[in-house]
Amino acid sequence: MDRTTPSSSTPSKTARRRSGRPGHDADSVLRIAARVFNERGYDGTSMEDLARALGVTKSAIYHHVSGKTELLRQSLDLALDALFAVTFEEGAVHGRAIERLEHVLHGSVRVLVEELPHVTLLLRVRGNTDVEKHALERRREFDRLAADLVREGIVDGDIRSDVDPAVTSRLLFGMVNSVVEWYRPDHGLSADEVADALTRIAFEGLRLRDPRFDRVS
Numbered sequence: 288m289d290r291t292t293p294s295s296s297t298p299s300k301t302a303r304r305r306s307g308r309p310g311h312d313a314d315s316v317l318r319i320a321a322r323v324f325n326e327r328g329y330d331g332t333s334m335e336d337l338a339r340a341l342g343v344t345k346s347a348i349y350h351h352v353s354g355k356t357e358l359l360r361q362s363l364d365l366a367l368d369a370l371f372a373v374t375f376e377e378g379a380v381h382g383r384a385i386e387r388l389e390h391v392l393h394g395s396v397r398v399l400v401e402e403l404p405h406v407t408l409l410l411r412v413r414g415n416t417d418v419e420k421h422a423l424e425r426r427r428e429f430d431r432l433a434a435d436l437v438r439e440g441i442v443d444g445d446i447r448s449d450v451d452p453a454v455t456s457r458l459l460f461g462m463v464n465s466v467v468e469w470y471r472p473d474h475g476l477s478a479d480e481v482a483d484a485l486t487r488i489a490f491e492g493l494r495l496r497d498p499r500f501d502r503v504s
Contacts, residue, residue, distance in 0.1 A: 313351065316341060317365070320358040321404035325411065329359055329419075356418060363412065363422040366405040369398040370429055384439030385446055388459075389486055391433060395463050396482035400470060407467045433460060459489055 323332050323340045334355055338345045352358055373379060373394030379387050399406045409426065412419040434456040440446035446455070462485055470481065 316348070316351070317358060317361055318404050320355070321362040321408045324359065324362070325404060325407050329355070329408075329412075330415065356416070359408075359416075360418045362405045362408050363418065366398070366402055366409040367422060367425045367429070369402055370395060370406075371425075373398060374429075374432060383445060384436050384443055385490075388433070388436040388440060388446075389490055391436065392459055392463065392489060393482045393486045395460065396466060396485050397478045399463060399466050400472075400478035400481055403467065403470065403472065410464055410467055430456065430460065462489060 319340050320337055323337055327336060332355060334345045334348060337355060337358070338348060341348070352361075373391055376390065376394060378390035379394070381387075382390075409422060412422055414420045414423050434453045437446060437452040437455045437459075441448045441452060466481060466485070470476070
């Protein structure tokens with residue numbers, strides 16, 4: 288499947304750490320900015336709000352970014368780059384389509400948990416700015432990749448064909464996206480534990496097999 292490469296405009300983690308001021312590396316600045324955007328809404332957040340949350344002056348923020356639009360772009364790119372990176376992993380490239388789909392689903396949960404503020408922000412943008420419109424287009428491309436894997440799985444005979452592939456994909460990743468509404472890092476569940484539970488339910492279902500149907504007559 289065709290895959291979009293990570294955005295070259297997104298600073299690497301190393302670069303973000305190096306650019307931070309004492310007390311705040313650039314990763315923490317970006318994470319706190321994303322949290323404030325999620326709490327107040329991007330339009331309802333001022334640079335003064337961000338400075339207050341960071342405990343720095345507005346000029347300290349401007350020393351590293353051009354403004355809140357730049358913080359929004361970096362946050363959305365970080366989330367999207369991490370999601371697309373999953374599609375380049377070994378498990379997403381080789382094997383039957385259903386196995387690759389499961390890998391992408393599992394990896395998407397992992398990304399969501401590890402980059403929770405940024406993915407939450409991505410899921411809440413509505414295309415009100417050029418930055419948001421670009422992010423939504425990249426998100427739609429990711430959705431198309433997932434739907435293509437479902438279609439391949441149907442052709443392989445591994446996925447049921449009586450449900451539209453796009454609907455199947457939306458339902459699967461709707462489960463993933465719902466994690467942002469209830470997951471809390473301090474509740475003891477790791478990224479892999481959440482991902483394992485979600486993929487087990489998605490690919491194996493809830494109902495236990497009745498051993499009576501496993502008997503050989």
